Amino acid sequence: xxxxxxxxxxxxxxxxxxxTMHKSLVVxxxxxxxxxVYGAVPDAVKHLQRRWSFRRVRVVATADEFKTSELVxxxxxxxGLYRESLVNVRETFRKNATADLIYGDSAHPTxxxxxxxxxxxxxxxxxxRLRAHCYVGxxxxxxxxxxxxxxxxxxxxxxxxxxxxxxxTEVAKNIVRMPELLTMAKxxxxxxxxxxxxVAEHCARQKIDATCELDAAVPSVRVKRKLTTEPSVAVxxxxxxxxxxxxxxxxxxxxxxxxxxxxxxxxxxxxxxxxADTPTPQxxxxxxxxxxxxxxxxxxxxxxxxxxxxxNLGAMSCESDLILLLNDDTEIxxxxxxxxxxxxxxxxxxxxxxxxxxxxxxxxxSAGHIFSPDPTDLYRARSPEMxxxxxxxxxxxxxxSLIAACALIRRDVFEQVGGLCMGFPGNWxxxxxxxxxQLAGYRAVFTPHAHLFHFESKTRIAKRVEAEVAKLxxxxxxVLDDDPYFNPNLQRYTNIWKTDSTSKQxxxxxxxxxxxxx
Amino acid sequence: MVSxxxxxxxxxxxxxxxxxxxAEFAKMARAREEQRQIARFGEIREYSFPPNTSQVxxxxxxxxxxxxxxxxxxxxxxxxxxxxxxxLSI
Numbered sequence: 288x289x290x291x292x293x294x295x296x297x298x299x300x301x302x303x304x305x306x307t308m309h310k311s312l313v314v315x316x317x318x319x320x321x322x323x324v325y326g327a328v329p330d331a332v333k334h335l336q337r338r339w340s341f342r343r344v345r346v347v348a349t350a351d352e353f354k355t356s357e358l359v360x361x362x363x364x365x366x367g368l369y370r371e372s373l374v375n376v377r378e379t380f381r382k383n384a385t386a387d388l389i390y391g392d393s394a395h396p397t398x399x400x401x402x403x404x405x406x407x408x409x410x411x412x413x414x415x416r417l418r419a420h421c422y423v424g425x426x427x428x429x430x431x432x433x434x435x436x437x438x439x440x441x442x443x444x445x446x447x448x449x450x451x452x453x454x455x456t457e458v459a460k461n462i463v464r465m466p467e468l469l470t471m472a473k474x475x476x477x478x479x480x481x482x483x484x485x486v487a488e489h490c491a492r493q494k495i496d497a498t499c500e501l502d503a504a505v506p507s508v509r510v511k512r513k514l515t516t517e518p519s520v521a522v523x524x525x526x527x528x529x530x531x532x533x534x535x536x537x538x539x540x541x542x543x544x545x546x547x548x549x550x551x552x553x554x555x556x557x558x559x560x561x562x563a564d565t566p567t568p569q570x571x572x573x574x575x576x577x578x579x580x581x582x583x584x585x586x587x588x589x590x591x592x593x594x595x596x597x598x599n600l601g602a603m604s605c606e607s608d609l610i611l612l613l614n615d616d617t618e619i620x621x622x623x624x625x626x627x628x629x630x631x632x633x634x635x636x637x638x639x640x641x642x643x644x645x646x647x648x649x650x651x652x653s654a655g656h657i658f659s660p661d662p663t664d665l666y667r668a669r670s671p672e673m674x675x676x677x678x679x680x681x682x683x684x685x686x687x688s689l690i691a692a693c694a695l696i697r698r699d700v701f702e703q704v705g706g707l708c709m710g711f712p713g714n715w716x717x718x719x720x721x722x723x724x725q726l727a728g729y730r731a732v733f734t735p736h737a738h739l740f741h742f743e744s745k746t747r748i749a750k751r752v753e754a755e756v757a758k759l760x761x762x763x764x765x766v767l768d769d770d771p772y773f774n775p776n777l778q779r780y781t782n783i784w785k786t787d788s789t790s791k792q793x794x795x796x797x798x799x800x801x802x803x804x805x
Numbered sequence: 806m807v808s809x810x811x812x813x814x815x816x817x818x819x820x821x822x823x824x825x826x827x828a829e830f831a832k833m834a835r836a837r838e839e840q841r842q843i844a845r846f847g848e849i850r851e852y853s854f855p856p857n858t859s860q861v862x863x864x865x866x867x868x869x870x871x872x873x874x875x876x877x878x879x880x881x882x883x884x885x886x887x888x889x890x891x892x893l894s895i
Contacts, residue, residue: 521808558807581807596820603819606808660854705827706820723830753853760852762834765841768855780857 289345290319291373292356292431296444298326300364304473305331306338311367311471313340316374320344321356325444350440359434361443361451363425365473369394375467376428387430388459390423391469392776395477406786407477407677410684411771412462415732418486419507419682420479421449426470429455450485457492466775479677481506496633505674505681509736512630518608520557520629520695522548523601525594526615528567533647533742540742541615542574548613549578554625557611558582560601565589595707595716598691602701610701614692616742620645624737628695631683631732638700638729639721641689642737643680645671652741655686655733658770661751662688662718663782671738676784686733687725687770691717692741700729714750715759722763 293312297305305324312320322344324332335346358380362368372391379389394404409422416422425448434440437458443451456462483501486508490497497512526541533543545559559579563572565587572585586604588597602610609629621627628640644652651671653664666673666680674681691707694717704723707716721731760767769775778787842849866872879887 584808584810599820599823600816603816603823604811702823703826704830705825706823708827708831709824710827710831723827723834726830726834756853757851760838760854762831762838764838764852767852 289321289356290377291317291321291358291360293320293322293360293362293368294440294444295322295324295362295364296326297324297331297364298445300324300327300331302331302334304365305335307473308362308365308367309335309338309340309344309346311369312344314370315368316371317377318343320373322346323350323440323444324348325350325441356431359429359431359440361425361427361429361448362470363448363473366393366426367471367473368426369468369471372467372469375465376469379463379465383461383463385461386463387433388455388462389428389465389469390426390462391428391465391467392774393424393426393470393472393477394468395472396475398475405477406468406776407472408466408774408776408784408786409464409677410679410774411464413685413772414456415730416679416682416684417452417456418489418510419684420481420505420678421452422479422677422679422682423452423456423464424448424470424479425472427452427455428469429459433459447480447482447485449480449482450488453485453489457489477677478506478674481508483508486510502681505678507678507682510683511627512633514626514630515633517554517556518629518632519606520554520609520611520625521602521605521607521698522557522559522611522613523562523598524559524613524615525562525588525597525601526567527564528571529615531616531742539571539574542571542578544613544615544617545575545583546578547618549582551619551622552625553622554629557625558584558605558607560584560586560605562586562588562597562601564592593709593712594691595709595711599706599709602698602706608698610696610698612691612694612696614741614743617644617693618740618742620738620740621736624739625695627734627737631734632695632697636728636730637732638697638724638727639689639731640695641686641731641733642693642739643671643733643735644690644692644739644741647740647742651680652743653690653692654680654735655684656688656690656718656721657773657782658687658767659773659777659779659781660767660770661780662715662767664690665782665784667782669783671735679784681735683732683734683736685730685772686721687731687766687772688718688721689731689733690741691720692743693739696724697729700724700727703727710758711755714752714755719759719762722766 312322320343332346332348376389380386392409393407397403397405437454483499487499496515497510500509528541530537530539561575563585575583586601598612624642631637631640643654646652650668651666654666656662657665666675704727708719711719724731776787778785839849
């Protein structure tokens with residue numbers, strides 16, 4: 288039995304491509320590789336079989352060899368395996384005994400002499416994101432028995448990488464991201480590919496009631512879930528009736544937030560629960576009652592400020608299927624924002640959904656959090672028009688945490704996890720909440736297709752209290768240090784997705800070198 | 806939709822139930838965290854954000870004072886030896 292069977296759809300591949308691949312396999316870290324070059328012309332197969340490989344690579348042309356291999360590597364024609372990458376693959380399978388599918392990072396040529404490679408660092412397993420594009424990359428390492436349960440190996444080999452990834456992940460039970468380089472890609476394009484047909488077929492197989500649209504410019508597929516029922520939503524708005532200047536004119540924030548809900552939203556099966564601090568002016572409360580009528584409830588809150596408690600109080604003062612936590616300094620932009628978010632709950636594994644929030648000047652306020660390890664709003668103060676690396680700002684995806692300025696939550700999940708923790712009165716109650724939701728087995732999903740304004744000050748920096756850091760860390764320290772939807776090879780303490788340079792390693796290398804010399 | 810007005814006592818009971826559930830989850834999360842810490846460090850430590858070791862903050866080591874003699878020696882050794890060191894370090 289061989290250790291690895293590398294499968295390549297070689298139809299239309301040039302001999303140069305195949306030779307480059309062969310070279311990469313020789314130094315990929317395994318001495319026992321069978322390479323199935325499916326569809327290659329017989330002369331090319333003969334040429335490859337004659338190449339010197341220290342007996343590490345055996346080129347085969349039939350799929351029968353599959354039965355005698357432990358692991359199958361799907362490798363696109365022209366791409367290579369990164370140097371020694373199979374050593375890491377072996378190690379990852381050893382550490383995760385139940386893993387049956389592994390994907391990893393890739394290196395792409397840039398064509399620039401000074402910086403010859405760019406790296407695609409991939410997040411952890413994110414099924415929602417895979418429906419949008421093939422973010423897992425085109426090289427997958429799979430246990431042979433899993434391949435057998437999905438489809439025949441030759442059928443999988445010739446499929447679009449997105450289609451192949453969807454089919455394999457449907458049957459895989461434990462999918463593991465290896466935060467190491469796996470692929471040396473041929474293409475300079477680092478954007479994930481997307482196939483509309485593959486996603487539509489996947490939705491049909493998984494019984495996801497949705498329409499799929501291809502955004503060719505990105506490229507990505509948008510899965511628009513259909514609203515089959517109209518669950519009731521309770522919108523919880525904590526306020527103290529503050530006024531501020533927005534778009535050049537003074538406004539009472541809560542009034543406009545509530546007005547935009549009633550006037551702009553196409554989804555109207557909601558009621559609003561305003562949790563008002565004692566100093567809230569009576570005129571503001573009167574205006575709110577005028578706007579909301581019977582669908583608006585005002586709850587008095589006369590205790591010291593505690594954002595978590597205010598939201599919990601609002602949520603427990605009403606009945607609904609879903610709870611929308613909404614700050615008073617927000618305003619709806621996309622009229623179907625609520626519909627988009629509500630429709631996500633067709634999937635029973637979704638616990639909380641958050642939209643893209645924009646500042647007054649239409650730059651990003653929040654597109655989901657990353658823990659780097661300080662919880663940060665990803666791409667804060669950047670244009671929402673940009674797609675971000677690997678188009679991550681344009682696709683629905685799982686996140687570790689969402690901002691509570693606007694988050695839609697299933698009520699049963701809210702109650703199951705104990706709502707927002709009142710031990711975090713100001714900061715990080717949302718982070719703690721989202722992590723509790725995930726601990727309970729639900730997903731937190733960010734959608735870039737629903738937009739709201741959040742008129743927060745751009746320069747506001749939340750005060751960090753060390754006691755709160757310690758408290759959050761005592762619960763979630765490992766997640767903060769290693770966010771599953773981040774990548775350990777990215778720069779820390781920043782809000783962008785940027786590969787860390789080798790300088791950290793070079794310090795280690797320099798020190799070890801000095802020790803060697805000494 | 807309009808939900809009925811709840812008695813404040815009922816609401817407070819519900820909030821108390823939330824606090825209990827939160828405490829249970831906190832306990833679960835802390836236990837998991839403690840296990841991980843023991844596996845990693847062999848002890849339970851108070852959490853604080855780790856120092857930033859990303860590119861922007863570590864390049865300064867080259868200019869630190871303890872590097873001066875090393876730099877001096879490196880710059881004044883015979884060129885072939887210097888090349889060898891350079892080659893080995895990459």
